[in-house]
Amino acid sequence: MALLELKNVSMVYNGKVRALDGINFSVEKGEWVAIMGPSGSGKTTLMNIIGCMDKATGGEVILDGIDLSDIGADKLTEIRREKIGMVFQQFHLVPYLTAVENIMVAQYYHGLPDLNDALTELKRVGLEDRANHLPSQLSGGEQQRVCIARALINYPVLILADEPTGNLDEANQNLVMKIFHELHAEGHTIITVTHSPDVGREAQRCIVLEHGRIKL
């Protein structure tokens, strides 16, 4: 059974703006899929739906055997917390918390924060010596690696990355992609949303959106 399955998913805002129309695809466990498309193609809307931050107005979204179309906001939050690890283009680290504390924030909402686990994740992305630095003391690449460590801390079934290299220079872009390859090799399921063909090519498979539909 696929880890993620979208069946005829559509999203209509205010009853007239159709952001997604008849989206069908599935992602197998351990697969790395890139969702690509120009601005306004519906990438963010699709990511919101897969990331349990919004509900499709039509169709079915099944994540790890759970139909997301039938559940309420609280349950969506719980699934987001339990099953999804998010990596953001703009990193979104809490500015007054250190690198390790930023990772522990995600642990806090999931269960009990554990410093050793958080440090282990930091080590995994090569930042064990930057644990007590504030985001303002880290480079863009380092911030993104903290963001990846935070996404991994609760052992998610799906890593959802929104333009993970969008704010990085080439060197850091390569470093982050290397981490994604390692995660993929470890068996993680990854969906990256990007408009960059270079990043899209790193994935096993690309789904291209255009005007809210999958471009065939």
Add this chain to the structure above:
Amino acid sequence: MLIALIAVAVGATIISGMVTVYREVPQQLGREFRAYGANLLIIPANEAATFDENKIQNVREVLSEHEIIGAAPFLYERLEINKQYILTGGTNFDELQKVSPYWQLEGNYPAAGEREVLIGAQLAKVFSPYEPSEIIGQEVTISAGEGTAMKKYVVSGIVSTGGKEEEFAFMNLDDLQQIVSKPNEISIAQFSVVAEGDSLKTIEEKISSGIAGIHPQLVQQIANSEFNVLSKLQVLVLLVTAIVLLLTLICVTTTMMAVVTERRKEIGLKKALGAANENIVREFLGEGCLLGAFGGLFGSSLGYLFAQSVSLQVFGRGIYFSVPIAILSIVLSIIVTGVASLIPVRIATAVDPAIVLRGE
């Protein structure tokens, strides 16, 4: 947040200060009012002319829960002084000075055990029309009337009260009782009691029902003035406290709303990371209550200093730090900041986690 903390601290200072002043002022004002004379009179019951002076002790027992400033017994009799019939009061001058501290004296009060008499200012003019004060130190003859023994007394002083007492003479109670052969009898007892509002009424009822042969009577003018001033003070304190609470509420709400707006992205991020609305509510309410606790703590300490300063400057005496008032201020501050956080918290829970993906 610092502004909110200052607002809460200022609010708590005023609440704590006002409540302390409100609690202390009735007692302090009560003492001040006692300077205007007795507020409770004890007179004989059943239209009798006198009653046993030992009843004063019974009245003191009834008043045991209240502070008694003084209790002055009086026996009034007409005596012949220098061949003129003068209404003379026998009293205990130590107690008289406590009950009527407003009496102005030229010379001295009659000393206990001495044959001395105090003359009212108007009476002094009768005895010494050109220079009333010259009567001080002179001897006068006193008797109970024609055919009774005449005794010589020295005028120890002249008293001005602004009232009828200026036409009277006063001597030690024992002397007068002996002259008129009325041992242990008195006509009236004046009590000055520190009691607030309706409690004087209760005292009156207790004495009426508990002690036979006497009848208590409140000095309405003083009791009413005291009651009126305290009632107005109560309304004023309540009004100021309510306004301060409202202003604190508005200030904290505004600040918390600014904090929520400022941290909108952080809230969105937390929600995107899986924070439930309960987590967000707990965090912001917790912050609000912590703010209230710290503000209340600072404020209650400052409030005590404020009340202490008011009490020292206005009444010339200090006040004790009240733990219950400090706790009340802290609890009120926590409640106010908690309530003030409700609207901001509601805004915080409405933040859409998707904002972090839109890069807003």
